[in-house]
Amino acid sequence: MTLQDSPFLRACRRLPVSHTPVWFMRQAGRSLPEYRRVRADVPMLEACARPDMITEITMQPVRRYDVDAAIFFSDIVVPLKAIGIDLDIKPGVGPVVEEPIRDASDIKRLRDLEPDDVPYVTEAVGRLVEELGDKPLIGFAGAPFTLASYLIEGGPSKNHEHTKALMYGEPELWDELMRRLASITLGFLKTQIAAGASAIQLFDSWVGALSAEDYRASVLPYTSWIFGQLADHEVPRIHFGVGTGELLGLLGEAGADVVGVDWRVPLDKAAQRVQPGIALQGNLDPATLFAPWEVVADRTRDILSRGRAAEGHIFNLGHGVLPTTDPTMLERLTAFVHEETAV
């Protein structure tokens, strides 16, 4: 097998596969004891800047689960930190921004990202691509809306009120902010692609907070621009957000090759909501992994069956692995999907 023939890349391109490929969002992380060990004395953002740690942590779930793709270990706020935004990732909280971005002069702090700003990314991707061989490495970035929310709110937010206030009330400022963030996001993705990542996922985790109309007017143009700029790079583009049942068609319209679906919309319904020519990724509720195995198996069979309505299916959870998940469940689940779908 070659990298380009891997089930993951074939499914992204809607080609027949020898088994349904599997990977898990947040497959590297606190659910793994080996992760907790290497991270014990190293703050999250420091780990994200050390090629040795990035490489080791990215490989941990690949060794343990036999997943069909690795996802680069980093965080959506790494490029923001790299251009000098004063932020940290607080354990159990998430990204926290020292001085939130709220006005025109704040926005000027957002400059473009150059590959030289993140040399550790280039180095770690290079090492990983070599170590992974025919297994794809997925690069990723946060999408402008989700990044804007952290920057404007100053941290995680339930209602995104300051973000929406700026979006609804100051459209010119919003446009300038989203343009700058789109450019930073593109820079981060291009850096990973140039170093050898063979697919990318754009996470717009919190965009499900918007109506379709607001998404179309205030988010779609910037995401479309990012995907458009990547069109010539020939790497599949995956797009995912939580609670995006009403937005699935628009996420595809933005220019994704694969749309990630959370657990709220069955995949056969999701297939009707995206236009032809798009593969789907998903969508087991991560909390299911706390139920008995029989429940996991039944629900997985159902997802695989509904996934046949899509032009291509990559099995994943509907959002990230929860930190207290039993890793043996993920190991069993990976093997189960492979067995059930082997041709």
Ligand code: CP3
């Ligand atoms: O998926 C992977 O295994 C790759 C690594 C990855 C991380 N963050 C590592 C991480 C990826 C793809 C991300 C993306 C990310 N970061 C997103 C989009 C994906 C999603 O979940 O919707 C978002 C919204 C963030 C922001 C962020 N960073 C959050 C919400 C948190 C968790 C806060 C907490 O402690 O519960 C982080 C920190 C973070 N990013 C951790 C990891 C492994 C935990 C750090 C730790 O070990 O303490």
